[in-house]
Amino acid sequence: MKRMLLLPLTALLLAAAGGVGWLFLRKPAMAPPRDVRVPMTPERVARGKYLFEVVADCDGCHSERDFTRFAGPVVVSGRGNAFRFPVEMGLPGEVIAPNITPDVETGIGAWSDGEKIRAIRDGVSRDGRALFPLMGYPRYRYMSDQDVESLVA
Ligand code: HEC
Structure with missing residues (x-):
């Protein structure tokens, strides 16, 4: 009886360990960076400076x-x-x-503008690593395209 239980129990434990391991190791779903080039107009730069220093x-x-x-x-x-x-x-x-x-x-001078935008709004670093959420992307994700592009400028 004991032997009969051993196999399914081991299988169950292995499956549970595999499941927990998968939860720890999997990467969150992430989109590729946008293919965008932000124009560095004086208005954009001024708006970005204001967001950088004051609002965000x-x-x-x-x-x-x-x-x-x-x-x-x-x-x-x-x-x-x-x-x-x-x-x-x-x-x-x-x-x-x-x-x-x-x-x-x-x-981050070597990053593309899309990679910067993805880091700010999605919390994904250039190499695909999830950023520690002290970086405020859970809130910055509601930023408009205009504003996040101003920050990049
Ligand atoms: C409360 C602190 C905090 C604020 C405010 C904050 N950040 Fe961050 N930011 C971090 C931390 C900490 C990291 C690194 C997270 C990690 O390495 O996992 C980070 C990472 C980043 C990265 C990725 C850099 C890299 O080399 O991986 C960028 C880009 C960035 N922040 C831009 C911004 C911008 C733009 C703002 C304002 C809109 C901002 N951050 C506001 C704490 C903050």
Whole structure:
């Protein structure tokens, strides 16, 4: 009787382990980046700057901040230069908001405009990795095409 149960039980356990493993390892559904080239008109750039610094507060995470001063204002020369969240904030592990300047080596200068848009609205990095949702894509996904393109500009 014991032997008769052993096989189906092992099969059941293996199937359950496989299912859980699949849930952990599968990639979320993702669309390819849009094939778009954003025109860098002065209006677009101005709108993007306003969204970056004020409305969407990309600045608050992706720029250098001076925490020796009240509320840690952004260091203007370090705008978009990446920011390492201090351990005291208690985030799970080391979290870095990466460099998103147009620098080709250290920033996202080599990304296509479609890849940038996909990262901002869908939370998919250039290599297809899902971004940690501290990056606000669950909210930025409601951004209009006009606005997300202004950010890219
Ligand atoms: C609350 C903090 C926070 C805010 C606000 C924020 N981000 Fe992020 N962002 C992050 C973090 C953290 C990552 C890295 C996530 C990861 O590596 O999994 C990231 C990743 C990115 C990436 C991908 C970069 C790469 O090299 O993979 C881009 C592009 C980006 N953010 C753009 C923006 C833009 C544009 C805004 C404003 C609309 C913004 N972010 C606002 C925290 C933030």
